[in-house]
Amino acid sequence: MxxxxxxxxxxxxxxxxxxxxxxxxxxxxxxxxxxxxxxxxxxxxxxxxxxxxxxxxxxxxxxxxxxxxxxxxxxxxxxxxxxxxxxxxxxxxxxxxxxxxxxxxxxxxxxxxxxxxxxxxxxxxxxxxxxxxxxxxxxxxxxxxxxxxxxxxxxxxxxxxxxxxxxxxxxxxxxxxxxxxxxxxxxxxxxxxxxxxxxxxxxxxxxxxxxxxxxRDGSTMSGKKQPKHALGLHALLQSLVAMAAANRDKPLRMRLIRRRIRRFAASYIFCCRLAKVPVDLRLVSRAARELRHIRGHLSIVRALLGLGTL
CATH class of the missing domain: 3.90.550.10 (Spore Coat Polysaccharide Biosynthesis Protein SpsA; Chain A)
Structure with missing residues (x-):
């Protein structure tokens, strides 16, 4: 061929x-x-x-x-x-x-x-x-x-x-x-x-x-976390939340998307703190609502934000 x-x-x-x-x-x-x-x-x-x-x-x-x-x-x-x-x-x-x-x-x-x-x-x-x-x-x-x-x-x-x-x-x-x-x-x-x-x-x-x-030094993969990295993770988390809203009737897709949201909500918050930029709490709250179907989701959200309550 x-x-x-x-x-x-x-x-x-x-x-x-x-x-x-x-x-x-x-x-x-x-x-x-x-x-x-x-x-x-x-x-x-x-x-x-x-x-x-x-x-x-x-x-x-x-x-x-x-x-x-x-x-x-x-x-x-x-x-x-x-x-x-x-x-x-x-x-x-x-x-x-x-x-x-x-x-x-x-x-x-x-x-x-x-x-x-x-x-x-x-x-x-x-x-x-x-x-x-x-x-x-x-x-x-x-x-x-x-x-x-x-x-x-x-x-x-x-x-x-x-x-x-x-x-x-x-x-x-x-x-x-x-x-x-x-x-x-x-x-x-x-x-x-x-x-x-x-x-x-x-x-x-x-x-x-x-x-x-x-x-190698200086590559996009090995570089220091900066505000532009946090901006990229913000765009990613927004996309995942929108994807969840569009796939409510597809159980396997939803499980994959929610697993991804859990991972990148944490990455986004961590990156914001490293880069010293504010966390978009409204977006994180929307992401947290997608995690409500996961067992122990409240403890997950509190751990993400480092807060006692959301």
Missing amino acids: TLHFSVIIPTYNVADYITATLDSLANQSLLPTEIIVVDDGSTDNTVELVRQHPLIERITIVEQENQGQGVARNHGVTLATGDYIYFLDSDDLLTDNFVAEIADAVAENNAPDLMFFSGREFQDAAYSGSAFNPTNYLRPYETAWRSQEAFFADLLKVPDLSCSPCLYVSKRSLWQGQKLSFNEFYHEDEELFYRLIFAAQSYYMTQDVYFLRRL
Whole structure:
């Protein structure tokens, strides 16, 4: 089977890393159909290095003013022509068999809407942060699902599933038909994730490791928590509360959404305190009302706020 496969790479001041990232695509046993690099206002020579890369005949370069990673990804989606889309961060790597094995999985599993795979991290030589052990980068299943209900039921059996766009491949038709897009805030991948899995109808997951995440100083993942992180979590919590209101008649979805609300209400409050910004108590109260179906929800809410009562 011929797989028409689009790789979208948002870039911003990654001159030290972009060549290695593109090399990991050049080393694929089966090359992707196209690579779309959306540069988000770099002030270094990132774009020049992309133009000099041997893969340039397969690369489309787009330059935009700095608007954030989510907007850059959305721009890439509008340009993609492949049947499937993959988002690769500009400092990370892939194993050499990634594209070929995704193509095999598409052929062997009736072209699922979403395909999940595992990843692991490695430390950049200059990295000075703490060790990172993302256990949720390891996928819990090796199977396929042909219905939402079966997939959601199995998701509820595991504590977490990483939402990183670097750990899944999606049909381009999902993005077109459902008008999906990333928002412009931090944590845009978390905000999109449930909308994406609710839009899909078929799923495949493998425990094989294809994605190699670089730990480095200055990345969006390892940076200090700031007001913009709290703003992103605020947008995420708002989205989850709205999603709950829209899915009252779907029990499995509601269980997934409420579990997510419980997790990110705590993250939002904690981040606000670290960043020294006020907590939106009205939003937290709305989130708390969604938790009323969880046993011990009052103690959960009090623990979230650090208050005796809500």
